[in-house]
Amino acid sequence: MPHVCHHTYATPRGPITLAATDRGICRVAFGAHALEGHDRPTALLNDAATQVQQYLAGRRRAIDLPLDLQATxxxxxxxxxxxxxxxxxxxxxxxxxxxxxxxxxxxxxxxxxxxxxxxxxxxxxxxxxxxxxxxxxxxxxxxxxxxxxxxxxxxxxxxxxxx
Incomplete structure (x- = not known):
């Protein structure tokens, strides 16, 4: 299983918890959540939080990040x-x-x-x-x-x- 880091960030709509592996974002959760892995902000998580803030401020229409998703x-x-x-x-x-x-x-x-x-x-x-x-x-x-x-x-x- 890949190494997962997560961190909770403040937004105008309340806290958002982001999680990522070395390959990309793997989870977005509204609110403060204790997710699997280490609670440590990484460059990717900080970039994701910045993009979320820009989206919520109306300065971005899409969030463009690498993803690491387990899916069919x-x-x-x-x-x-x-x-x-x-x-x-x-x-x-x-x-x-x-x-x-x-x-x-x-x-x-x-x-x-x-x-x-x-x-x-x-x-x-x-x-x-x-x-x-x-x-x-x-x-x-x-x-x-x-x-x-x-x-x-x-x-x-x-x-x-x-x-």
Whole structure:
């Protein structure tokens, strides 16, 4: 098993715990969590925390980090499809399944979304149920992140404030 380091960082939305191996980020958890491995910030974890802070401040639309994920090929395909959802947009599990050429696999897509260990890096908050309810495991946080993205788009479209 690869060596894992983790650290909890403060963000405007509360603490976030990030974990990584030497190969990449392997876990993102909202809140302070005691994860397996050593509680030690590394250059990769610090870079990840910086990117999360930039995303939350509206200065970044995607978090671009190397990943080290244990996943099935199907989960990897779903997570890649989720990463292609544009900022401030959303898709249903059925839309993702159809785009993957597996229209009847919408429940399996939902399972893969819920199993994603790196929310934000893989923006699972952009995946909603057909009734637009949050599908991502963070629920209210997922809604808040979608609202945050839409607000950032509106603010950027309005341009800088001038009296």
């Amino acid at each position: 090929p199907f989960q990897r395909r779903v997570w890649q499809a989720v990463m292609e959802i544009p900022y401030a947009d959303e898709r249903t599990c059925a839309q993702i399944a159809a785009a993957m050429g597996r229209p009847s696999a919408h429940r399996s897509v939902g399972s893969a979304v819920r199993a994603c260990p790196v929310p934000l890096v893989v923006p699972v908050h952009r995946v909603v149920r057909a009734d637009s309810a949050a599908h991502a495991e963070e629920g209210r946080l997922g809604r808040a992140l979608r609202q945050h993205e839409r607000r950032m788009v509106r603010q950027q479209a309005a341009g800088p404030y001038s009296p």
